[in-house]
Amino acid sequence: MTKSQITLAILFTLLTFIDVSTSSSNVFNVVSFGAKPDGVTDSTAAFLKAWQAACVSAYSATVMVPTGTFLVKGITFTGPCKSKLKFQVAGTVVAPADYWAFGNSGYWILFNRVSKMSLVGGTFDARASGFWACRKSGQNCPPGVRSITFNAAKDVVISGVKSMNSQMSHMTLKGCTNVAVRNIKLVAPGNSPNTDGFGVQSSTGITLTGSTVQTGDDCVSIGPGTRNFLISKLNCGPGHGVSIGSLAKTLNEDGVENVTVSNSVFTGTTNGVRIKSWARASTGFVNKVFFQNLIMKNVQNPIIIDQNYCPTHQGCPTEHSGVKISQVTYRNIQGTSATQQAMNLACSKTNPCTGITLQDIKLTYNKGTPATSYCFNAAGTNLGVIQPTSCLNK
Structure with a gap:
């Protein structure tokens, strides 16, 4: 390739990026769909509407969660979408303080069958202290939920995410292919029961790099059917390794x-x-x-x-x-x-x-x-x- 051809190729790439990234019509802010950044108002329906609108976009789209605190109950984001999709979080997403609110679902935030997607930034706080106390007391408690789950996902990037105070596992991949996880932080007290950090099962082509996991159970749990999994630059502790x-x-x-x-x-x-x-x-x-x-x-x-x-x-x-x-x-x-x-x-x-x-x-x-x-x-x-x-x- 000649120098002029290389220059044209770079210019074309930049123009393409600028066209997509600066197109306001492809940014779907959850506030525009009714979400309230007050940490009290239920924003579940607004998050789902923003996702659905972005998912059918013919061009690369972004679901934007701006600064502020957003209360979200159990939610499933379903794919695959028409084009590449970024889920960009600048603020904090919190779960209901009532740990019975999830029933027997097993999930708080579930990305199901998504493809060519990225989850970038933000804090996800499951506020599970009440649930842990219930478990430790031996009372009748719900089974608990995983904070962030990707099920049957393909070609996904997860970057800069912080998960706090999960009821059960912080982040779980099941049946996934080609997922890159970078610079995440998963945090729960060392005495919190069964709060695994990062869990992988029946998945292939997974990387976990540059991350910190401080939990009450396994920092990383590797289940059956896991192949081609690379973990590097992990800071683990407290936890079970x-x-x-x-x-x-x-x-x-x-x-x-x-x-x-x-x-x-x-x-x-x-x-x-x-x-x-x-x-x-x-x-x-x-x-x-x-x-x-x-x-x-x-x-x-x-x-x-x-x-x-x-x-x-x-x-x-x-x-x-x-x-x-x-x-x-x-x-x-x-x-x-x-x-x-x-x-x-x-x-x-x-x-x-x-x-x-x-x-x-x-x-x-x-x-x-x-x-x-x-x-x-x-x-x-x-x-x-x-x-x-x-x-x-x-």
Whole structure:
């Protein structure tokens, strides 16, 4: 391509962008549809009307949530839309303080079957303190809702979003393809029950980068059917770390493959990187997983595989997992363990872990005595300096 052709191509791109981005007719402000930024008036219908108008636009469109606080009840934004759509939030979206308002829906904000869409900015506050108190008291409580869910979505970008005080999971992807998540912040108190941060299931081509997760459960939960998932530059803690699983919830279950967690920091978490499966039969598997360039700061279980998960001692009649774990690499993981057993690789009695690689591990027990490792039915390779001493079968 000649210099003049390159110049024309750039000019055409800029003109196209200017034409779309400055067209006021393609910006659908929720206030124009009746939303009130007072945090009290129910703006659910206005949000839905703005979405529906933008969704049928023949050109790229933006749903705009301006500054202010908007009360929104359970809502579903349905796609696919005719053109690219941006959901731009400058203000704060809050859920009803009455946690019974959602019934048994399971969702607060659901994006269903959307494509070529971006969710940018804003704060989403589920105000779940009353719900947590109900759960802890043992009273009759609703099942709870996930704050932001994408179901069967494709080619999506999520950027600069803050989710606070979720009833259950903050952000969940299910059945999604090609989703890029950047610079999000998910926050709930460390003692809030079951407030997972970012959850993925039955999805492929997902990236989570440059984000902070501080919750009462898993920072990231990776469920069955997850493939090609990259996590990088994650700040995790408090919370339960990054978990593949729980797996083997059902007999016929899809596997987890090609997952990478890199260049991340875990601070005061229950676990660092964990693979967890119920101790019962399953067709599931875990394959090609890379945990690398990680820093642990006072983490209770920095490296853990638990294939004997059976907390209630019910539904686990055989007491061994059918999930096959293979080709898992732990590389350049350093820091401090809050417990003496810094590595715990407890694999299945009938399906031993194979192809485990430990390379350049340096984990110390923060009480001053040497850290230890424990292995059961785990075989693999040791490379470089391993501290605590490796217990892998060769």
